[in-house]
Amino acid sequence: MSELTFELNEEQQxxxxxxxxxxxxxxxxxxxxxxxxxxxxxxxIAEMAEMGLLGMMVPEAYDGAEMDVLTYAIAVEExxxxxxxxxxxxxxxxxxxxxxxxxxxxxEVKEAVLPELAAGGAIGGFGLxxxxxxxxxxxxxxxxxxxxxxxxxxxEKAWITNGAYGKYFVVLARTSPGKGTQGISAIVVxxxxxxFRVGGSEEKMGLKASNTTALYFDSxxxxxxxxxxxxxKGFRIAMATLDHxxxxxxxxxxxxxxxxxxxxxSYAKERVQFGVPIAKHQAIQFKIASxxxxxxxxxxxxxxxxxxxxxxxxxxxxxQAKLYASEAANRACWEALQIHGGNGFCEDYEIARLxxxxxxxxxxxxxxxxxxxxxxxxxxR
Amino acid sequence: xxxxxxxxQKxxxxxxxxxxxxxxxxIAKETDEKGIFPTDVIRQxxxxxxxxxxxxxxxxxxxxxxxxxxIVVEEISRVCGSTGVILSVNNSLVCDPIMKFGNxxxxxxxxxxxxxxxxxxxxxxxEPGAGSDAAALRTTARRDGDDYVLxxxxxxxxxxxxxxxxxxxASVDLALGHKGITAFLVPAEIDGYSHGIHEYKLGVNGSGxxxxxxxxxxxxxxxxxxxxxxxxxxxxxxxxxxxxxxASQAVGIAQGAFExxxxxxxxxxxxxxxxxxxxxxxxxxxxxxTELDAARLLTWKAAWTKMNRKRFTLEAAQAKLYSSxxxxxxxxxxxxxxxxxxxxxxxxxxxxxxxxxxxxxxxxxxxxxxxxxxxxxxxxx
Ligand SMILES: Cc1cc2nc3c(=O)[nH]c(=O)nc-3n(C[C@H](O)[C@H](O)[C@H](O)COP(=O)(O)OP(=O)(O)OC[C@H]3O[C@@H](n4cnc5c(N)ncnc54)[C@H](O)[C@@H]3O)c2cc1C
Ligand SMILES: Cc1cc2nc3c(=O)[nH]c(=O)nc-3n(C[C@H](O)[C@H](O)[C@H](O)COP(=O)(O)OP(=O)(O)OC[C@H]3O[C@@H](n4cnc5c(N)ncnc54)[C@H](O)[C@@H]3O)c2cc1C
Numbered sequence: 001m002s003e004l005t006f007e008l009n010e011e012q013q014x015x016x017x018x019x020x021x022x023x024x025x026x027x028x029x030x031x032x033x034x035x036x037x038x039x040x041x042x043x044x045i046a047e048m049a050e051m052g053l054l055g056m057m058v059p060e061a062y063d064g065a066e067m068d069v070l071t072y073a074i075a076v077e078e079x080x081x082x083x084x085x086x087x088x089x090x091x092x093x094x095x096x097x098x099x100x101x102x103x104x105x106x107x108e109v110k111e112a113v114l115p116e117l118a119a120g121g122a123i124g125g126f127g128l129x130x131x132x133x134x135x136x137x138x139x140x141x142x143x144x145x146x147x148x149x150x151x152x153x154x155x156e157k158a159w160i161t162n163g164a165y166g167k168y169f170v171v172l173a174r175t176s177p178g179k180g181t182q183g184i185s186a187i188v189v190x191x192x193x194x195x196f197r198v199g200g201s202e203e204k205m206g207l208k209a210s211n212t213t214a215l216y217f218d219s220x221x222x223x224x225x226x227x228x229x230x231x232x233k234g235f236r237i238a239m240a241t242l243d244h245x246x247x248x249x250x251x252x253x254x255x256x257x258x259x260x261x262x263x264x265x266s267y268a269k270e271r272v273q274f275g276v277p278i279a280k281h282q283a284i285q286f287k288i289a290s291x292x293x294x295x296x297x298x299x300x301x302x303x304x305x306x307x308x309x310x311x312x313x314x315x316x317x318x319x320q321a322k323l324y325a326s327e328a329a330n331r332a333c334w335e336a337l338q339i340h341g342g343n344g345f346c347e348d349y350e351i352a353r354l355x356x357x358x359x360x361x362x363x364x365x366x367x368x369x370x371x372x373x374x375x376x377x378x379x380x381r
Numbered sequence: 382x383x384x385x386x387x388x389x390q391k392x393x394x395x396x397x398x399x400x401x402x403x404x405x406x407x408i409a410k411e412t413d414e415k416g417i418f419p420t421d422v423i424r425q426x427x428x429x430x431x432x433x434x435x436x437x438x439x440x441x442x443x444x445x446x447x448x449x450x451x452i453v454v455e456e457i458s459r460v461c462g463s464t465g466v467i468l469s470v471n472n473s474l475v476c477d478p479i480m481k482f483g484n485x486x487x488x489x490x491x492x493x494x495x496x497x498x499x500x501x502x503x504x505x506x507x508e509p510g511a512g513s514d515a516a517a518l519r520t521t522a523r524r525d526g527d528d529y530v531l532x533x534x535x536x537x538x539x540x541x542x543x544x545x546x547x548x549x550x551a552s553v554d555l556a557l558g559h560k561g562i563t564a565f566l567v568p569a570e571i572d573g574y575s576h577g578i579h580e581y582k583l584g585v586n587g588s589g590x591x592x593x594x595x596x597x598x599x600x601x602x603x604x605x606x607x608x609x610x611x612x613x614x615x616x617x618x619x620x621x622x623x624x625x626x627x628a629s630q631a632v633g634i635a636q637g638a639f640e641x642x643x644x645x646x647x648x649x650x651x652x653x654x655x656x657x658x659x660x661x662x663x664x665x666x667x668x669x670x671t672e673l674d675a676a677r678l679l680t681w682k683a684a685w686t687k688m689n690r691k692r693f694t695l696e697a698a699q700a701k702l703y704s705s706x707x708x709x710x711x712x713x714x715x716x717x718x719x720x721x722x723x724x725x726x727x728x729x730x731x732x733x734x735x736x737x738x739x740x741x742x743x744x745x746x747x748x749x750x751x752x753x754x755x756x757x758x759x760x761x762x
Contacts (some may be wrong), residue, residue, distance in 0.1 A: 001382070002383045002385075003387060004383060004384055004386065004681070004685065005382065005383050005384075005685065005689075006382060006384070006682050006685050006686070007382065007383070007689075008382055010710075012382075012748075070382060082644075134690050141629030142671060161669065204496070222564060224448060236687075261758070263703075265759060266756060268759070269759065279759050282752075284751065285751065285755035285756075286748075286751045286753050286755065288758055288759065289702070289751035289752075289753075289754035289758065290751070291752070292758045293679075293699045293702050293703050293754060294697070294703075294756055296679060296682075296696075296699050296703075297675040297676075297679055297699075297703055298675075299680040300675065300682055301674060301675050301678060302672075303382050304382075304384050304674075304678055307382045307383065307384060308384075313693075316670075317674075318715040320670065320671040320674055320675075323667070324672075324675055333437065334635055369664070371661065371667070372664040372667035372668065373660075373663065373664075373667075374667075375543050375661075375666075375667035375670060375671065376664065378665065378666045379666050379667070379670055380643065380646065380647060380657045380663065381645055
């Protein structure tokens with residue numbers, strides 16, 4: 001029996017170093033510019049595909065890196081310290097696109113799409129949300145019907161990360177009207193499927209170098225074998241996928257939090273007021289102590305959830321990690337900006353971008369309120 | 382990263398939980414209300430090995446690890462915060478420094494009976510004029526031949542009313558500041574030693590807090606713990622370990638309150654349904670469980686770091702700061718969930734709420750923890 005340890009294993013430590021080096025050398029130099037220009041980091045994503053960062057948990061049989069959830073979370077964290085936009089582009093491909101396909105897909109669909117996603121440079125997306133159906137995902141209106149050996153999909157999805165650049169999307173649609181969440185199915189839709197169209201890119205507050213669009217399905221046709229799991233099981237697949245992927249958003253939040261702390265510390269040591277660096281003022285010190293303590297709590301919760309991915313409590317642990325880490329990261333960015341004073345409000349300083357970027361973390365992949373509902377359900381049943 | 386208890390730790394947890402529920406809990410209310418020191422409970426705890434959990438068996442202890450020690454303090458505090466701190470002090474503020482700084486004769490004479498629960502110890506650092514600023518203590522120790530003669534007063538000493546042995550901090554030369562501070566092992570029956578009656582407190586009211594007075598108290602030089610002038614180091618390094626105990630106490634108190642809150646929320650009906658069906662109550666419970674998990678993980682992380690690394694000052698301070706602040710929030714919400722009944726002495730949450738308050742004050746206030754953490758992050762990180 002293993003003994004309790006808080007240490008990362010060698011593979012995890014090596015991967016952390018590798019991703020950190022890549023992020024600092026290749027991603028950081030252009031982060032601010034891409035944010036300003038709303039520019040999607042195509043070249044960087046291509047390099048990440050070569051490094052195996054887009055199919056981290058995909059089995060080797062499908063050209064993936066077959067790593068565990070914790071290793072994946074560490075990669076997301078390191079990317080997010082440097083560029084949260086790159087981190088979400090990568091995490092969506094790994095955990096809400098590859099993962100449900102590898103877990104629930106037919107051999108045919110796995111062979112058709114996983115190697116391309118894992119190692120071929122393609123990225124993916126996940127289409128759950130609709131204009132009228134956000135937190136209440138079960139109320140979706142997109143429909144799909146089987147015609148011969150094809151699914152025919154009609155409807156629209158909103159705010160889909162990687163929308164304009166994704167090659168494959170896991171799309172949720174109603175296949176048996178009148179059966180509520182039991183009538184929803186998950187289907188893989190390639191972007192070149194007939195009847196598939198991408199909307200314009202959204203103008204967002206943050207994550208500007210990530211791509212978010214609507215998806216339109218107009219009698220969009222895909223092979224019958226592109227159904228994930230069974231007909232009617234899509235809602236459960238979506239929820240299982242989110243249970244799994246929330247660890248990624250928790251890790252993204254931890255990365256942002258880490259960076260906010262670093263920026264706050266270096267600014268506080270340099271900025272002089274009343275004749276001393278502001279780091280000498282106790283109020284500033286205490287903000288830094290709180291940020292560091294909450295970071296330790298968030299990171300530990302996140303790694304714990306990631307390392308317990310197969311336990312019966314996995315869903316609750318992932319929700320706890322996502323809830324806590326995202327809210328703590330928001331507080332940390334708020335305090336770090338405060339420590340920067342007026343400079344923090346100017347886009348010349350990195351904290352201004354982080355402050356915008358971090359805001360999404362308590363919203364997507366289930367708002368904080370939804371996480372609390374998930375956790376409470378576990379507690380009161 | 383592998384965070385699960387091993388079989389031995391799980392067995393210990395089950396055993397201590399049974400003892401807590403069957404023996405400690407039934408008298409917890411009276412212990413608090415009347416301020417009765419739970420002598421009989423502590424005797425039984427000693428027989429179970431709970432008074433020297435991490436002390437090696439050859440020195441009278443149970444020979445377990447620091448995580449096991451956390452489990453003991455948490456499980457006991459889950460039903461009685463007073464008993465929790467009594468054990469925490471004996472284990473980590475008394476046995477620990479003798480183990481670390483004592484010589485074999487001192488271990489034979491003092492550690493063995495203290496670890497085995499035949500004697501009870503206390504830790505006497507605080508003075509009327511020296512709280513957070515412990516180095517400002519005024520108790521003096523004058524060398525006189527083979528003895529030291531101690532004069533001075535200590536306040537707020539846990540276990541003070543019942544201790545057989547006190548670790549006393551005194552200065553051999555006040556002009557040297559903290560470099561003059563020296564630690565002594567003092568048998569309570571020695572001439573010149575006296576203690577007051579117990580302080581009537583807001584919480585942990587059964588923990589025998591009192592003042593100590595030393596009047597021309599003659600101590601053999603052989604009872605000096607560590608070197609002359611080494612006392613401040615003894616005190617600070619001991620408190621690093623003690624903070625893991627107080628963090629565990631805070632987790633235990635919060636866990637007790639949380640369990641009562643979950644049960645009450647399921648039973649109490651208003652507006653025709655259990656209050657647990659109301660979203661506000663559900664979200665309180667979700668936040669409570671999330672913070673509890675975070676605090677327990679930080680505490681175990683500090684314990685693990687103590688076992689595996691040289692320095693654990695940062696981890697212990699973060700665990701103590703976070704857990705104690707968490708305990709305020711969790712016990713507060715537990716009272717809120719109980720409504721008016723939460724304010725009534727018949728219900729346990731009222732006691733938990735009061736007991737939690739001290740965890741942010743002793744063994745270094747939250748402000749002192751933040752100073753430690755900020756110093757680490759700003760200057761050593
Ligand atoms: C940048 C970005 C990227 C995204 N990427 C994707 C993607 O790749 N794929 C995808 O499918 N979706 C994606 N989304 C959508 C995202 O998951 C939704 O925005 C999110 O689920 C919330 O839904 P909503 O915006 O409709 O808010 P609403 O559901 O309308 O919620 C509004 C508010 O009401 C609260 N609320 C709602 N219901 C309840 C309730 N029962 N009890 C208490 N409070 C409640 C919410 O918590 C929130 O505070 C993305 C969104 C953004 C902004
Ligand atoms: C029930 C109980 C049990 C105890 N058990 C023991 C024991 O067994 N042994 C023992 O030696 N002591 C014990 N103590 C003492 C305890 O450790 C002290 O109360 C504690 O260290 C705080 O000291 P103080 O009460 O003098 O407060 P002060 O030091 O006077 O602090 C008052 C306030 O000022 C803040 N403050 C002080 N200095 C600073 C600073 N530099 N910057 C910012 N804020 C500051 C504090 O955080 C606090 O909020 C116990 C106390 C209690 C109440």
